[in-house]
Amino acid sequence: MSAGTPGILLVLDGWGHAAAGEANALTAAATPYLDGLLATCPTVLADASGTAVGLLPGTVGNSEIGHMVIGAGRPIPYDSVLVQEEISSGRMRSNEALTEVLKGLAASGGALHLIGLCSDGMIHANVQHLQELLRIAAQFAVPRVRVHAITDGRDVADHTAAAYLGLVDTFFAEAGIGEVATVVGRGYALDKSGNLELTEKVSLAIVDGKGEAISEPQEALELTQRGDEWVPPCVVTSADGRPLGAVQDGDAILFTNFRSDRIQQLADDLHTWLAGRRVTFLSLAQYDTKASIPALVHRSDAGGGLATVLGAQGVRSVRIAEAEKFEHVTYYLNGRDSNVVPVEEHVRITGDRAPDYTVRPAMNIDRVTEAVISAARRDDVPLVVANLANIDVVGHTGHFDATRQAAEHTDRAVEAICGAAQATGRWVLLVGDHGNAEKMLTDATDGDGWPYGGHTTNPVPAVLVPAAGQKAATPAGPATLADIAPSVLALLGLAPEPRMTGRPLW
Structure with missing residues (x-):
């Protein structure tokens, strides 16, 4: 792909991969746009749990370590x-x-x-x-x-x-x-x-x-x-x-x-x-x-990642998320650094009432989508980073139907964002930070499992939607969340930070 192309890093929180089944709210949902991207765009399944991200073997991933590793470009020994x-x-x-x-x-x-x-x-x-x-x-x-x-x-x-x-x-x-x-x-x-x-x-x-x-x-x-x-x-x-x-x-x-x-x-x-x-x-x-x-x-150093390179190169980014995940696209993605970064703009979307996610699975995704599209239309913003929280936040309720609806709202938001990206010459990199909604029941050997709202050890999709006229091949070999920051930097035409151990996937 050509260097220096602006883009959007879109984290679909809780977007894991598993075979269709009665516990999988994602495959039960009507998500024609995401299904089409997975079928036609360069896609890889990335490890997001266990030692691949700095957790104990077999440990489920989570939003905190997921965003830290996405930003750091290397596994971070977790607390x-x-x-x-x-x-x-x-x-x-x-x-x-x-x-x-x-x-x-x-x-x-x-x-x-x-x-x-x-x-x-x-x-x-x-x-x-x-x-x-x-x-x-x-x-x-x-x-x-x-x-x-x-x-x-x-x-x-x-x-x-x-x-x-x-x-x-x-x-x-x-x-x-x-x-x-x-x-x-x-x-x-x-x-x-x-x-x-x-x-x-x-x-x-x-x-x-x-x-x-x-x-x-x-x-x-x-x-x-x-x-x-x-x-x-x-x-x-x-x-x-x-x-x-x-x-x-x-x-x-x-x-x-x-x-x-x-x-x-x-x-x-x-x-x-x-x-x-x-x-x-x-x-x-x-x-x-x-x-x-x-x-x-005391915790491990998670610095020296995506934010370090963007700051050193003076590359402006806009970070957008609902309140539930706002720290993840700012503080955690930046290596647990709370300092104000001059080249970053933060957009925190808050609700006007106490949420009941089972009856409001859309959350505030429309406002997040509008903010992403608005930032994508700006020529002075090479990178937009956003988190779509619905699949994970609603998935945590253990309510299958509400989670299915959350996935459908997410599908429509992704379609709108990708449409804006195509109109503004941007690529979109979609990635899950950990699994969740693909397993909504506990395992059971003697009957039905309990409703389950926790995380999983399943891999997550990483999908590149190229900008108009650009070409990209499906990555070869295994992938982890540590590969996301090097990939974003490569797409922006920037060299990785020396501490990154991940590789560019595209």
Whole structure:
């Protein structure tokens, strides 16, 4: 292809590839335009999970690592991998920050509060990490450990919280220490929309023991009408009705999620609530919080990617996404760099009301599409980067029909964007960041599976729609998300950054 052609990088969030079947909402959808692109344009399936992107083998991909690798042009050792290495090697037991806090608790009689998602979806957390943290607390003779369990229903199948809470009980028995103090769904605890009303309910349960009173953790699951994700804030009480694990002066809090984006709103809120108390804060991995919270494990450098080259060459780009995915096309695509880049313009699309994705699967895709087309018509913008969030965000509800409709809305948006690209002499590179909507049921050997809204290990399509008059061949050999940044740069007529290990596909 000729060098120096402007283009559009279009991430279809949650756009995975799998054979047609009753669990595949993408193949069930009427998507004639995308079907036509896949049949006629240069297309390759790219690995978007496991070691190909810097995750543990067999681990599902996610939007955070997907966009980081798309931008970096190389696999990035993810925080989950770094934490697991510290645990597997035994180094976590001698972690200076952790051992100092645990020694202090043992001497003062304070409690350790562990707050995090109790599932093994490996997107935000791994409940197995609790096992080692409890062992270490017991090793240092911490007198009390209180677990504030966040139930899932998104990264793993719904209605599995009971099994995970049961697993935590086995960890307590093995370590000889630990009790669940609160139980709450991730819809409350991991909100990142800025809805502090939800977050404050969780903070009140943890800090002051205010919430639905229960005598056993499993009772919390009986109080939800909307699955594991929306278990209301529940407080385990003792026989005399007092909360088992309200935070006291001299206690310590350790957040056990390894991914920052959904826990940080709660972390900052708790830090504010406890500002007048002597409480020590730690996080298992590095968080992007406003408060200064020391991390036990620090993250990998994700810089030196697409944004670095564009900035060095003075190439203007416009980044467009709905609020749910805005950080992904800016902060994460730029290698977790929050600095303002002079050659970037950011367009954040927000809704005018609280979303119910099952009844509004279109989300705000029309406004995203309009913004992409508007940017594509500008001669001073060589690159437009956008995320179409519908397939992933609606897919997370586990609602098959709504996800099918989300795919159909996405198909129409892609058709409009590609039409504008052809009219303005641009190529379009479409790519998924991880799988999701191609598997909407859990595997089942004895009947139908549960509705599933989590991510998958399936590959994702990468499709090049050439500009008018341009030619491109189907890439040879395997591909990964690390190949996307080198491909974009090659299409723009720019050399890759030396740290990129991916190859141009076109």
